[in-house]
Amino acid sequence: MKTLLTESELQTGVSQMAAAITASSTGRQLTIIGVLTGSVVLLADLIRQIDQPMRVGVIQASSYRGATTERGELVINSALMIDISGRDVLLVDDIFDTGHTLAKVVAKLQDLGPASIRSAVLLRKTGRQEVDYQPDFTAFSIPDEFVVGYGLDYEDMYRNLPYLAALEPADLAKHASQAGAF
Ligand code: IMP
Ligand code: MG
Numbered sequence: 001m002k003t004l005l006t007e008s009e010l011q012t013g014v015s016q017m018a019a020a021i022t023a024s025s026t027g028r029q030l031t032i033i034g035v036l037t038g039s040v041v042l043l044a045d046l047i048r049q050i051d052q053p054m055r056v057g058v059i060q061a062s063s064y065r066g067a068t069t070e071r072g073e074l075v076i077n078s079a080l081m082i083d084i085s086g087r088d089v090l091l092v093d094d095i096f097d098t099g100h101t102l103a104k105v106v107a108k109l110q111d112l113g114p115a116s117i118r119s120a121v122l123l124r125k126t127g128r129q130e131v132d133y134q135p136d137f138t139a140f141s142i143p144d145e146f147v148v149g150y151g152l153d154y155e156d157m158y159r160n161l162p163y164l165a166a167l168e169p170a171d172l173a174k175h176a177s178q179a180g181a182f
Contacts, residue, residue, distance in 0.1 A: 001165040004142060010122075010150055010164060013139035014042065017120060018049035020137055021090065030054040031087040031114075035061050035105060038094030041151035041159070042122045046092060057082035061093075061105050074101060076108050085113040094151050095123040096138070099131035106133060122150065123164075155179070 005013070030050070034043035036058050047056055060077040089109060096102055102119055109117055120137035125144050142164075148154050149161030154175060158165075167175075 001148075001167060001171055003163050003165050004145070004147060005140060005150075005164040007162045010139075010162075011045070014045050014122070015049055017122075017137050017139040018046055021046075021120060022049075022051050025052050026088070028088050030090050031082065031084055032056045032090045032092060033081065033084070033109070034058045035091065035093040035101070037062075037156075037159070038151045038153065039092045039122075042094060043092050046120070055082060055087075057084075059105060059109075061101055063101065074104055076105060078108065078112075083112075084109060087114050089114045089117045091117060091119040093119065093121050093135075095125065095147075096121045096135050097125050097128050099129050099133055102135060103131040103133040123147070123152075 030052055032043070032047055032050075032054050034040065034056070037060070043056070043058075047054065057080075059081045061074060063072045063074045091102070091105060091109065093102055093105070102121070106117055106119065118136040121135045122139050124135065124138045124141050126141050128144055145166040146154070147164050147166050148158035149164045151159050152164070153159045154167055154172075157175070
């Protein structure tokens, strides 16, 4: 694995994004919604650095993947989410790649009648966007590589790495041979 962003680089980027979110505050209470599961590490770090009254909830978006890193069909589950009607929502996700996931989650939340919806992502992959929608806050732009760590996974592993790493073909082969062995 190749380290793309160290723990301290991640902290700096997240702090800057938190400061930008705080600076854009209208003084109204925020409702922060984290997209499970990839946003959990970012969510924990970000909310503690936004100096503003807030409610925090989660929504789940999962795209079922096969053996490859190709995107599968997206399933959004809002059963566990707090009420957002009439609220100023800030949606938090790990990565904006093609953008389909975030655009679909925003559309789903829009149906629930919030006062406003903005979004914040840790990462954005350059040259990959396929939708009109843009996140309002981005901590880092990265090249088009498959990354893990700081919440991001490959087959639900590596989310616990405190740094961000690019998975290389040799890592994928190793992962396949060790699956279930830990
Ligand atoms: P999008 O719909 O193409 O923008 O993809 C967004 C979702 O795909 C993210 O929420 C991640 O769950 C996943 N994803 C995209 N790129 C990566 C990556 O490099 N590493 C891990 N997950 C990724
Ligand atoms: Mg995700």
